Amino acid sequence: YCDPLMASAGHKITARQRWTPTPVQLQILERIFDQGTGTPSKQKIKEITSELSQHGQISETNVYNWFQNRRARSKRKQLGSSSNNAESEHETEVESPNEKKTKPENLLSQHNPAPRAEDLCFQNPEISSDLHFLSVMSNPNAYSGDEHLSGKMGMPGSYDIYDQADDYGMAE
């Protein structure tokens, strides 16, 4: 293949960084994605790109890729991203039974880890990506499709509300 990264010389010309959607861009993208329209036509992409450009640098390719990835990964839903276990012995569920069945929406709201202001890193994907809920509620067409939530690993006991899909993007 071709190495898009480092050149042959071995010295980095310019540190490339991949596009990182801003929260606003994400919100918009997610909203559009939720509209049901699958992969937007090229024309649509242009429009979207145009709008998103007002919220940060972006290209049509970015938008295109985003939709492709979004769709490809929406199947995985929240898939048992992770589990927890340390020893092959007896597992000790240390979580209280009263928090088990929290809705996914709540997961971002008050389940943030260590909200100490000192080391609060505002970069958690949950926060940025889930913030769409706020604008969504004013959107008549937007149904809270929690089919595409941030895919956060749940805490023990809170994942059973989903249909544990066994698909992480691969054929049998």
Add this chain to the structure above:
Amino acid sequence: YCDPLMASAGHKITARQRWTPTPVQLQILERIFDQGTGTPSKQKIKEITSELSQHGQISETNVYNWFQNRRARSKRKQLGSSSNNAESEHETEVESPNEKKTKPENLLSQHNPAPRAEDLCFQNPEISSDLHFLSVMSNPNAYSGDEHLSGKMGMPGSYDIYDQADDYGMAE
């Protein structure tokens, strides 16, 4: 036990959010990995997962990720320019105009144009309160324009081979 919902206190309970393979699981995984079988098919993953399940909680995604990471990292073990080698032990950071992020305050972007506070209006008291600092430091550089491309940024930096015109494979 601690109630996970009471995160307000500021100390994490026992929220284990990341799968940690047990020694036994690791051993098995390594063995399979060494057997040359590259990317295990989905079916294979299921089998492996199944077996590993007997040695601790695990999901197919965990296995999948493990192999992905394993391969990616073993491959990356090939570094060292024959010509001149910089020290770089683990300076995994771009040499771009990166601001001082000494603290773990890794932002979600290093070039995104300031997520305006207006766009980040949470109704959640905890988050919104901690959000203040964001509006202050959210826009450290607003992309100096030194490395931003002519109009596309699919490949930030210097590669023109990726100038995918206006077509990323799609009909109008």
Add this chain to the structure above:
DNA sequence: TATGTATGAATGAATG
């Protein structure tokens, strides 16, 4: 306890 390292997971981009 503070810092560094190892590694699971998330995701933009590339390839088939």
Add this chain to the structure above:
DNA sequence: CATTCATTCATACATA
């Protein structure tokens, strides 16, 4: 569109 690759982020764990 299905998979895979590469890079990055977050955190478990080791060390000083």
